[in-house]
Amino acid sequence: MSFREIQAKEITAAVKKLFMDCNYYIGEDVTAALEEARENETSQLAKDVLTQIIDNDAIAARERVPMCQDTGMAVLFVEYGDRVTVSGEGFRAAVERGVSEAYTEGYLRKSVVSDPVFDRVNTKDNTPPVIHTEIVPGDRISITAGGKGFGSENMSCVKMLTPSAGVEGVKSFVLGAVAYAGPNPCPPIVVGVGIGGTFEKAAQLAKKATFRSVSSSNPDERYASLERELLSKINEMNIGPAGLGGRTTALAVNIETYPTHIAGMPVAVNICCHACRHKSVTI
Amino acid sequence: MKKITFPITDEQISSLRCGDRVLATGYLYTARDAAHKRMYDLLQSGESLPIDVKGQTIYYVGAAPAKPGSVIGPCGPTSSYRMDKYAPSLLDLGLKVMIGKGARGDEVIESMIRNRAVYLIAVGGAAALIAGSIRKVDLICYEDLGTEAIYRYEVEDMPLIVAIDSEGNNIYVR
Numbered sequence: 001m002s003f004r005e006i007q008a009k010e011i012t013a014a015v016k017k018l019f020m021d022c023n024y025y026i027g028e029d030v031t032a033a034l035e036e037a038r039e040n041e042t043s044q045l046a047k048d049v050l051t052q053i054i055d056n057d058a059i060a061a062r063e064r065v066p067m068c069q070d071t072g073m074a075v076l077f078v079e080y081g082d083r084v085t086v087s088g089e090g091f092r093a094a095v096e097r098g099v100s101e102a103y104t105e106g107y108l109r110k111s112v113v114s115d116p117v118f119d120r121v122n123t124k125d126n127t128p129p130v131i132h133t134e135i136v137p138g139d140r141i142s143i144t145a146g147g148k149g150f151g152s153e154n155m156s157c158v159k160m161l162t163p164s165a166g167v168e169g170v171k172s173f174v175l176g177a178v179a180y181a182g183p184n185p186c187p188p189i190v191v192g193v194g195i196g197g198t199f200e201k202a203a204q205l206a207k208k209a210t211f212r213s214v215s216s217s218n219p220d221e222r223y224a225s226l227e228r229e230l231l232s233k234i235n236e237m238n239i240g241p242a243g244l245g246g247r248t249t250a251l252a253v254n255i256e257t258y259p260t261h262i263a264g265m266p267v268a269v270n271i272c273c274h275a276c277r278h279k280s281v282t283i
Numbered sequence: 284m285k286k287i288t289f290p291i292t293d294e295q296i297s298s299l300r301c302g303d304r305v306l307a308t309g310y311l312y313t314a315r316d317a318a319h320k321r322m323y324d325l326l327q328s329g330e331s332l333p334i335d336v337k338g339q340t341i342y343y344v345g346a347a348p349a350k351p352g353s354v355i356g357p358c359g360p361t362s363s364y365r366m367d368k369y370a371p372s373l374l375d376l377g378l379k380v381m382i383g384k385g386a387r388g389d390e391v392i393e394s395m396i397r398n399r400a401v402y403l404i405a406v407g408g409a410a411a412l413i414a415g416s417i418r419k420v421d422l423i424c425y426e427d428l429g430t431e432a433i434y435r436y437e438v439e440d441m442p443l444i445v446a447i448d449s450e451g452n453n454i455y456v457r
Contacts, residue, residue, distance in 0.1 A: 045302075049406055052406045052409045052412055052442070053406065053408060053409055055409075055412055056406075056408065056409040056410065056411050056412040056413075057411075059411040059412055059415075060357070060411040063350075063411065065347070065350065065353075065356060065357055065411050065414075066347050066356070066357050066410070066411070067357070067408065067410065067411060068357060068359055068408045068410045069344065069345060069346050069347040069356065069357045069358050069359050069410040069430075070345075070359075070361070070410075071347060107347060107348045107349070107350050107356055108347060108348075109345065109346070109347040109348065109356070109430055110429065110430070111345075111430070120317070122428075122429050124429075151361065151362045151384075151385075151407065154362070182385070182386055182455065183384070183385045183386055183455055184362050184364065184384075184385040184386060186384070186407035186408045238457065242384070242404070242406050242407060243384075243385065243386075243455060244444070244454060245457060273407065273408055274408055275408045
């Protein structure tokens with residue numbers, strides 16, 4: 001079997017560009033959803049908040065500055081082909097270097113501390129990133145990267161539901177999580193829901209769900225219908241843009257699933273703010 | 284749209300009502316999690332603060348770095364509830380205005396009423412837009428904290444909303 005060789009510096013350059021671009025340029029899907037939401041609002045305050053957000057995102061893109069001062073912890077979902085080899089300093093080091101260069105040279109905020117409890121000393125280049133790697137067949141590497149702000153990350157949660165809870169249990173947990181989060185995660189939010197797998201798999205799926213376009217749907221019509229129902233119920237909560245009331249509490253509910261154990265039905269909710277930033281590349 | 288000044292006057296505080304939209308001009312101090320913890324620890328051990336908060340404004344923010352030629356990088360509000368543990372001690376010392384985003388706890392609101400203070404919010408995630416109202420930035424202390432250090436911002440027409448007024452009326456309670 002022959003292996004394709006990718007230079008480490010090519011990975012570094014790609015990762016650097018992903019983190020700079022995702023912080024400067026919000027996705028067109030989010031902009032379209034914000035504009036539609038503004039049309040749909042009846043309260044002047046809600047319209048004005050959405051206008052501020054839309055204007056802000058335009059300023060960020062025009063001036064090449066981050067749309068939010070919290071440029072996040074760097075999160076990457078990697079599909080790593082089983083016939084690829086990365087030369088030079090290797091894949092992990094190449095990714096870390098890309099993150100470091102993006103955050104230092106791109107004027108992004110360095111928000112990572114070395115030790116979570118005792119030291120809490122800033123690492124000064126926003127490393128290390130969180131990397132989720134899946135080995136897939138092929139000779140390519142696909143990376144989806146995002147800067148995850150912690151105003152919304154702090155409002156996320158996991159629950160080990162059991163099978164008898166059923167779909168009603170899922171709905172009640174998701175709606176409860178959004179109600180609890182209230183105005184804190186910078187609504188309008190994107191609600192990532194992970195269902196199935198194990199404790200940590202559900203949480204990872206929920207994060208992955210926030211990296212999906214807000215205009216996309218789960219390919220399984222049952223889950224697509226659940227996404228629509230939850231979105232509609234969330235937007236009846238009157239939390240609204242910036243939490244000041246209105247019809248737009250969420251831009252999307254994205255559900256990702258995985259097979260699970262006969263005894264379990266883990267559910268995770270990962271909330272993302274309106275600055276739902278992610279970009280992808282295949283090398 | 285009301286115009287207010289920082290430091291704020293007692294008359295302005297009395298006139299502000301929950302839901303009012305204001306444009307603020309003057310100067311304020313910044314502090315978020317780490318700076319609050321240091322100030323709180325100083326007070327717990329009977330020492331004085333590095334800044335006199337009496338009559339002043341604290342903005343909960345950790346700005347992104349300024350690009351060359353800019354006064355400041357994007358600088359939107361961070362979630363205020365994380366400062367709830369520390370806020371009543373500062374309000375008791377005369378802090379008059381807190382700026383952040385999101386809900387506050389009951390103890391903070393009770394302390395605000397007792398001390399005649401207001402809680403204003405900026406739109407979370409509108410950081411590049413808010414940066415346009417910052418005219419000057421000076422580092423005051425805790426330089427080692429980087430983005431979490433205490434800075435003094437001169438602001439002009441900074442767009443804010445009164446979330447909790449000095450009588451405890453709360454925009455998040457509907």
